[in-house]
Amino acid sequence: MDTADRLIESTRALLWERGYVGTSPKAILERAGAGQGSMYHHFSGKRDLALAAVRRTAQEMRESAEERLSGPGTALERVAAYLLREREVLKGCPVGGLTQDPDLMADPELRAPVDETFAWLRERIAALLSEARQDGALGPVLDPADTAAAVVAVLQGGYVLARAADSAEPFHRAVGGVLDLLGARVTD
Template identity: 75%
Template structure:
Protein backbone atom coordinates (compact mmCIF):
# COMPACT_ATOMS: atom_id res chain seq x y z
CA UNK A 1 0.00 0.00 0.00
CA UNK A 2 1.45 3.38 -0.94
CA UNK A 3 1.62 6.34 1.45
CA UNK A 4 -1.50 8.02 0.07
CA UNK A 5 -3.52 4.81 0.54
CA UNK A 6 -2.15 4.29 4.05
CA UNK A 7 -3.18 7.84 4.96
CA UNK A 8 -6.67 7.33 3.55
CA UNK A 9 -7.13 3.96 5.26
CA UNK A 10 -5.89 5.36 8.56
CA UNK A 11 -8.28 8.28 8.27
CA UNK A 12 -11.18 5.96 7.46
CA UNK A 13 -10.52 3.90 10.58
CA UNK A 14 -10.09 6.95 12.79
CA UNK A 15 -13.21 8.67 11.49
CA UNK A 16 -15.20 5.52 12.27
CA UNK A 17 -13.65 5.18 15.73
CA UNK A 18 -13.37 8.82 16.82
CA UNK A 19 -15.33 11.07 14.48
CA UNK A 20 -13.97 14.08 12.64
CA UNK A 21 -12.87 16.20 15.62
CA UNK A 22 -11.19 13.23 17.30
CA UNK A 23 -9.23 12.44 14.13
CA UNK A 24 -6.14 14.60 14.38
CA UNK A 25 -3.50 14.87 11.66
CA UNK A 26 -0.96 13.53 14.16
CA UNK A 27 -3.10 10.44 14.88
CA UNK A 28 -3.54 9.86 11.15
CA UNK A 29 0.19 10.13 10.53
CA UNK A 30 1.03 7.81 13.42
CA UNK A 31 -1.44 5.15 12.32
CA UNK A 32 -0.31 5.42 8.69
CA UNK A 33 3.38 5.42 9.56
CA UNK A 34 3.77 8.61 7.54
CA UNK A 35 5.30 11.96 8.35
CA UNK A 36 3.71 15.35 8.19
CA UNK A 37 5.54 16.13 4.94
CA UNK A 38 4.12 13.02 3.30
CA UNK A 39 0.61 13.87 4.41
CA UNK A 40 0.77 17.38 3.03
CA UNK A 41 2.47 16.17 -0.14
CA UNK A 42 -0.60 14.06 -0.95
CA UNK A 43 -3.39 16.15 0.65
CA UNK A 44 -3.91 19.86 1.26
CA UNK A 45 -4.96 19.21 4.85
CA UNK A 46 -7.25 17.25 7.12
CA UNK A 47 -10.49 18.20 5.28
CA UNK A 48 -9.06 17.04 1.94
CA UNK A 49 -7.86 13.76 3.45
CA UNK A 50 -11.15 13.25 5.30
CA UNK A 51 -13.05 13.77 2.06
CA UNK A 52 -10.92 11.13 0.30
CA UNK A 53 -11.51 8.75 3.21
CA UNK A 54 -15.28 9.35 3.27
CA UNK A 55 -15.50 8.84 -0.48
CA UNK A 56 -13.63 5.55 -0.24
CA UNK A 57 -15.85 4.37 2.62
CA UNK A 58 -18.92 5.31 0.58
CA UNK A 59 -17.63 3.47 -2.50
CA UNK A 60 -16.89 0.37 -0.43
CA UNK A 61 -20.32 0.45 1.20
CA UNK A 62 -22.03 0.74 -2.18
CA UNK A 63 -19.96 -2.10 -3.66
CA UNK A 64 -20.79 -4.42 -0.75
CA UNK A 65 -24.48 -3.61 -0.98
CA UNK A 66 -24.51 -4.09 -4.74
CA UNK A 67 -23.17 -7.64 -4.30
CA UNK A 68 -26.44 -8.57 -2.61
CA UNK A 69 -28.74 -6.38 -4.71
CA UNK A 70 -27.41 -7.76 -8.00
CA UNK A 71 -27.23 -11.33 -6.75
CA UNK A 72 -29.55 -14.19 -7.55
CA UNK A 73 -33.00 -14.69 -6.10
CA UNK A 74 -36.23 -12.85 -5.58
CA UNK A 75 -36.31 -9.23 -4.50
CA UNK A 76 -37.06 -10.30 -0.94
CA UNK A 77 -34.16 -12.77 -0.96
CA UNK A 78 -31.75 -10.09 -2.21
CA UNK A 79 -32.92 -7.49 0.31
CA UNK A 80 -32.69 -10.16 3.03
CA UNK A 81 -29.14 -11.01 1.95
CA UNK A 82 -28.23 -7.33 2.24
CA UNK A 83 -29.82 -6.91 5.67
CA UNK A 84 -28.46 -10.18 7.08
CA UNK A 85 -24.89 -9.90 5.83
CA UNK A 86 -22.05 -9.85 8.34
CA UNK A 87 -21.60 -6.42 9.98
CA UNK A 88 -19.68 -4.99 12.91
CA UNK A 89 -22.93 -3.79 14.47
CA UNK A 90 -21.49 -2.40 17.70
CA UNK A 91 -19.11 -0.13 15.80
CA UNK A 92 -22.09 1.31 13.94
CA UNK A 93 -22.36 2.17 10.29
CA UNK A 94 -19.28 3.99 9.02
CA UNK A 95 -21.44 6.25 6.82
CA UNK A 96 -24.35 6.54 9.26
CA UNK A 97 -21.96 7.58 12.00
CA UNK A 98 -20.69 10.40 9.80
CA UNK A 99 -24.27 11.61 9.32
CA UNK A 100 -24.38 12.10 13.09
CA UNK A 101 -21.04 13.93 13.23
CA UNK A 102 -21.77 17.67 13.57
CA UNK A 103 -18.50 18.66 11.90
CA UNK A 104 -19.16 16.46 8.87
CA UNK A 105 -22.77 17.61 8.56
CA UNK A 106 -21.73 21.28 8.83
CA UNK A 107 -19.29 20.97 5.91
CA UNK A 108 -21.12 20.61 2.57
CA UNK A 109 -18.12 18.94 0.89
CA UNK A 110 -17.76 16.30 3.63
CA UNK A 111 -21.52 15.79 3.91
CA UNK A 112 -22.04 15.30 0.14
CA UNK A 113 -20.68 11.73 -0.16
CA UNK A 114 -22.66 10.73 2.94
CA UNK A 115 -25.86 12.16 1.48
CA UNK A 116 -25.13 10.65 -1.95
CA UNK A 117 -24.56 7.23 -0.40
CA UNK A 118 -27.88 7.25 1.42
CA UNK A 119 -29.62 8.53 -1.71
CA UNK A 120 -28.02 5.71 -3.71
CA UNK A 121 -28.94 3.10 -1.10
CA UNK A 122 -32.58 4.18 -0.93
CA UNK A 123 -32.73 4.35 -4.73
CA UNK A 124 -31.13 0.96 -5.25
CA UNK A 125 -33.38 -0.68 -2.66
CA UNK A 126 -36.40 0.93 -4.34
CA UNK A 127 -35.25 -0.50 -7.70
CA UNK A 128 -34.98 -4.00 -6.26
CA UNK A 129 -38.39 -3.72 -4.59
CA UNK A 130 -39.99 -2.30 -7.74
CA UNK A 131 -38.52 -5.18 -9.72
CA UNK A 132 -40.04 -7.62 -7.24
CA UNK A 133 -43.40 -5.89 -7.51
CA UNK A 134 -43.25 -5.95 -11.34
CA UNK A 135 -42.40 -9.67 -11.35
CA UNK A 136 -45.33 -10.39 -9.07
CA UNK A 137 -43.11 -11.38 -6.13
CA UNK A 138 -44.35 -8.50 -3.98
CA UNK A 139 -47.78 -6.95 -3.53
CA UNK A 140 -48.85 -4.48 -6.22
CA UNK A 141 -49.71 -2.03 -3.42
CA UNK A 142 -46.10 -1.90 -2.14
CA UNK A 143 -44.55 1.58 -2.41
CA UNK A 144 -40.92 0.83 -3.39
CA UNK A 145 -39.52 4.29 -2.56
CA UNK A 146 -41.31 4.59 0.78
CA UNK A 147 -40.44 1.03 1.73
CA UNK A 148 -36.79 1.55 0.77
CA UNK A 149 -36.64 4.64 3.00
CA UNK A 150 -38.18 2.67 5.86
CA UNK A 151 -35.68 -0.19 5.42
CA UNK A 152 -32.73 2.22 5.53
CA UNK A 153 -34.21 3.97 8.58
CA UNK A 154 -34.66 0.65 10.39
CA UNK A 155 -31.12 -0.41 9.53
CA UNK A 156 -29.59 2.85 10.77
CA UNK A 157 -31.83 2.90 13.82
CA UNK A 158 -30.84 -0.68 14.56
CA UNK A 159 -27.20 0.40 14.71
CA UNK A 160 -28.08 3.18 17.15
CA UNK A 161 -30.13 0.88 19.38
CA UNK A 162 -27.38 -1.76 19.40
CA UNK A 163 -24.69 0.75 20.32
CA UNK A 164 -26.87 2.22 23.07
CA UNK A 165 -27.48 -1.26 24.51
CA UNK A 166 -23.91 -2.48 24.01
CA UNK A 167 -25.41 -5.53 22.30
CA UNK A 168 -26.19 -6.57 18.73
CA UNK A 169 -29.54 -7.97 19.90
CA UNK A 170 -31.61 -4.77 19.27
CA UNK A 171 -30.15 -4.55 15.75
CA UNK A 172 -30.98 -8.19 15.07
CA UNK A 173 -34.56 -7.63 16.31
CA UNK A 174 -34.98 -4.55 14.11
CA UNK A 175 -33.75 -6.42 11.02
CA UNK A 176 -35.95 -9.42 11.82
CA UNK A 177 -38.91 -7.06 12.24
CA UNK A 178 -38.44 -5.27 8.92
CA UNK A 179 -37.92 -8.59 7.16
CA UNK A 180 -41.21 -9.81 8.66
CA UNK A 181 -42.98 -6.72 7.32
CA UNK A 182 -41.44 -7.27 3.88
CA UNK A 183 -42.35 -10.97 3.93
CA UNK A 184 -45.98 -9.96 4.55
CA UNK A 185 -45.82 -8.18 1.18
CA UNK A 186 -44.59 -11.32 -0.63
CA UNK A 187 -47.02 -12.92 -3.03
CA UNK A 188 -45.05 -16.05 -3.92
Protein backbone atom coordinates (compact mmCIF):
# COMPACT_ATOMS: atom_id res chain seq x y z
CA MET A 1 0.00 0.00 0.00
CA ASP A 2 1.47 3.36 -0.95
CA THR A 3 1.55 6.37 1.35
CA ALA A 4 -1.62 7.97 -0.04
CA ASP A 5 -3.54 4.73 0.46
CA ARG A 6 -2.22 4.34 4.01
CA LEU A 7 -3.32 7.90 4.76
CA ILE A 8 -6.81 7.26 3.35
CA GLU A 9 -7.19 3.95 5.21
CA SER A 10 -6.00 5.52 8.45
CA THR A 11 -8.46 8.37 8.01
CA ARG A 12 -11.30 5.93 7.33
CA ALA A 13 -10.56 4.05 10.54
CA LEU A 14 -10.22 7.21 12.59
CA LEU A 15 -13.41 8.75 11.20
CA TRP A 16 -15.23 5.57 12.24
CA GLU A 17 -13.66 5.53 15.71
CA ARG A 18 -13.51 9.23 16.57
CA GLY A 19 -15.55 11.22 14.07
CA TYR A 20 -14.37 14.13 11.98
CA VAL A 21 -13.52 16.55 14.80
CA GLY A 22 -11.72 13.82 16.78
CA THR A 23 -9.60 12.83 13.80
CA SER A 24 -6.51 14.98 13.96
CA PRO A 25 -3.86 15.15 11.26
CA LYS A 26 -1.35 13.98 13.87
CA ALA A 27 -3.41 10.85 14.61
CA ILE A 28 -3.78 10.15 10.88
CA LEU A 29 -0.03 10.43 10.33
CA GLU A 30 0.77 8.25 13.35
CA ARG A 31 -1.63 5.51 12.28
CA ALA A 32 -0.41 5.64 8.68
CA GLY A 33 3.23 5.65 9.71
CA ALA A 34 3.79 8.69 7.51
CA GLY A 35 5.56 11.97 7.90
CA GLN A 36 3.78 15.32 7.93
CA GLY A 37 5.10 16.29 4.53
CA SER A 38 3.58 13.20 2.92
CA MET A 39 0.05 14.19 3.93
CA TYR A 40 0.39 17.59 2.33
CA HIS A 41 2.16 16.10 -0.68
CA HIS A 42 -0.91 13.97 -1.49
CA PHE A 43 -3.75 16.04 0.01
CA SER A 44 -4.41 19.71 0.65
CA GLY A 45 -5.31 19.02 4.27
CA LYS A 46 -7.51 17.05 6.64
CA ARG A 47 -10.76 17.89 4.84
CA ASP A 48 -9.38 16.76 1.47
CA LEU A 49 -8.13 13.55 3.03
CA ALA A 50 -11.48 12.98 4.79
CA LEU A 51 -13.26 13.46 1.47
CA ALA A 52 -11.05 10.80 -0.13
CA ALA A 53 -11.77 8.47 2.80
CA VAL A 54 -15.54 9.03 2.63
CA ARG A 55 -15.51 8.50 -1.14
CA ARG A 56 -13.58 5.24 -0.77
CA THR A 57 -15.97 3.98 1.90
CA ALA A 58 -18.94 4.84 -0.30
CA GLN A 59 -17.35 3.20 -3.35
CA GLU A 60 -16.63 0.00 -1.43
CA MET A 61 -20.24 -0.15 -0.25
CA ARG A 62 -21.50 0.29 -3.81
CA GLU A 63 -19.17 -2.41 -5.13
CA SER A 64 -20.20 -4.84 -2.40
CA ALA A 65 -23.89 -4.17 -2.99
CA GLU A 66 -23.56 -4.42 -6.76
CA GLU A 67 -21.89 -7.80 -6.46
CA ARG A 68 -25.11 -9.20 -4.95
CA LEU A 69 -27.58 -7.05 -6.86
CA SER A 70 -26.18 -8.08 -10.24
CA GLY A 71 -25.59 -11.72 -9.31
CA PRO A 72 -27.53 -14.76 -10.44
CA GLY A 73 -31.22 -15.30 -9.84
CA THR A 74 -34.46 -13.44 -10.23
CA ALA A 75 -34.73 -9.78 -9.31
CA LEU A 76 -36.22 -10.61 -5.90
CA GLU A 77 -33.56 -13.27 -5.27
CA ARG A 78 -30.87 -10.68 -5.96
CA VAL A 79 -32.46 -8.21 -3.53
CA ALA A 80 -32.62 -11.01 -0.95
CA ALA A 81 -28.97 -11.92 -1.61
CA TYR A 82 -27.99 -8.32 -0.89
CA LEU A 83 -30.07 -8.14 2.29
CA LEU A 84 -28.82 -11.51 3.56
CA ARG A 85 -25.14 -11.04 2.77
CA GLU A 86 -22.61 -11.49 5.56
CA ARG A 87 -22.19 -8.26 7.55
CA GLU A 88 -20.55 -7.10 10.76
CA VAL A 89 -23.94 -6.01 12.05
CA LEU A 90 -22.82 -4.72 15.45
CA LYS A 91 -20.24 -2.45 13.84
CA GLY A 92 -23.00 -0.80 11.83
CA CYS A 93 -23.00 0.36 8.25
CA PRO A 94 -19.76 2.13 7.31
CA VAL A 95 -21.65 4.65 5.18
CA GLY A 96 -24.73 4.95 7.38
CA GLY A 97 -22.51 5.46 10.41
CA LEU A 98 -21.07 8.59 8.81
CA THR A 99 -24.50 10.22 9.09
CA GLN A 100 -24.08 10.21 12.87
CA ASP A 101 -21.17 12.65 12.61
CA PRO A 102 -22.69 16.15 12.75
CA ASP A 103 -19.49 17.85 11.61
CA LEU A 104 -19.17 15.64 8.56
CA MET A 105 -22.87 16.03 7.70
CA ALA A 106 -22.65 19.82 8.07
CA ASP A 107 -20.19 19.97 5.17
CA PRO A 108 -22.08 19.54 1.86
CA GLU A 109 -19.02 18.21 0.02
CA LEU A 110 -18.24 15.60 2.71
CA ARG A 111 -21.91 14.64 2.94
CA ALA A 112 -22.38 14.27 -0.84
CA PRO A 113 -20.80 10.80 -1.26
CA VAL A 114 -22.99 9.48 1.56
CA ASP A 115 -26.16 10.90 0.03
CA GLU A 116 -25.15 9.77 -3.46
CA THR A 117 -24.49 6.23 -2.23
CA PHE A 118 -27.89 5.90 -0.58
CA ALA A 119 -29.57 7.43 -3.65
CA TRP A 120 -27.73 4.91 -5.85
CA LEU A 121 -28.78 2.03 -3.59
CA ARG A 122 -32.44 3.10 -3.59
CA GLU A 123 -32.39 3.46 -7.39
CA ARG A 124 -30.64 0.12 -7.88
CA ILE A 125 -33.11 -1.74 -5.66
CA ALA A 126 -36.04 0.12 -7.26
CA ALA A 127 -34.85 -1.05 -10.68
CA LEU A 128 -34.83 -4.65 -9.47
CA LEU A 129 -38.26 -4.25 -7.90
CA SER A 130 -39.54 -2.80 -11.19
CA GLU A 131 -38.11 -5.83 -12.96
CA ALA A 132 -39.81 -8.13 -10.43
CA ARG A 133 -43.08 -6.29 -10.98
CA GLN A 134 -42.79 -6.65 -14.77
CA ASP A 135 -42.07 -10.37 -14.33
CA GLY A 136 -45.15 -10.72 -12.13
CA ALA A 137 -43.12 -11.60 -9.03
CA LEU A 138 -44.09 -8.39 -7.23
CA GLY A 139 -47.65 -7.21 -7.05
CA PRO A 140 -48.77 -3.99 -8.73
CA VAL A 141 -49.73 -2.38 -5.41
CA LEU A 142 -46.14 -1.71 -4.40
CA ASP A 143 -44.39 1.30 -5.89
CA PRO A 144 -40.81 0.18 -6.65
CA ALA A 145 -39.21 3.49 -5.61
CA ASP A 146 -41.16 3.74 -2.35
CA THR A 147 -40.53 0.09 -1.57
CA ALA A 148 -36.81 0.46 -2.29
CA ALA A 149 -36.69 3.43 0.09
CA ALA A 150 -38.40 1.29 2.74
CA VAL A 151 -35.93 -1.57 2.17
CA VAL A 152 -32.94 0.74 2.63
CA ALA A 153 -34.54 2.38 5.68
CA VAL A 154 -35.20 -0.99 7.30
CA LEU A 155 -31.64 -2.09 6.62
CA GLN A 156 -30.19 1.06 8.19
CA GLY A 157 -32.67 0.93 11.06
CA GLY A 158 -31.76 -2.71 11.61
CA TYR A 159 -28.18 -1.67 12.28
CA VAL A 160 -29.36 0.88 14.84
CA LEU A 161 -31.61 -1.64 16.60
CA ALA A 162 -28.84 -4.24 16.67
CA ARG A 163 -26.33 -1.81 18.14
CA ALA A 164 -28.82 -0.64 20.75
CA ALA A 165 -29.52 -4.24 21.80
CA ASP A 166 -25.88 -5.32 21.43
CA SER A 167 -27.23 -8.22 19.42
CA ALA A 168 -27.51 -8.96 15.71
CA GLU A 169 -30.95 -10.49 16.26
CA PRO A 170 -32.98 -7.25 15.75
CA PHE A 171 -31.15 -6.66 12.45
CA HIS A 172 -31.88 -10.16 11.20
CA ARG A 173 -35.52 -9.88 12.26
CA ALA A 174 -35.87 -6.56 10.40
CA VAL A 175 -34.33 -8.03 7.25
CA GLY A 176 -36.52 -11.13 7.61
CA GLY A 177 -39.58 -8.93 7.95
CA VAL A 178 -38.79 -7.05 4.75
CA LEU A 179 -38.22 -10.31 2.92
CA ASP A 180 -41.52 -11.65 4.27
CA LEU A 181 -43.32 -8.51 3.09
CA LEU A 182 -41.79 -8.78 -0.36
CA GLY A 183 -42.46 -12.50 -0.42
CA ALA A 184 -46.10 -11.97 0.59
CA ARG A 185 -46.51 -9.97 -2.60
CA VAL A 186 -44.93 -12.55 -4.89
CA THR A 187 -47.39 -13.93 -7.44
CA ASP A 188 -47.19 -17.28 -9.21
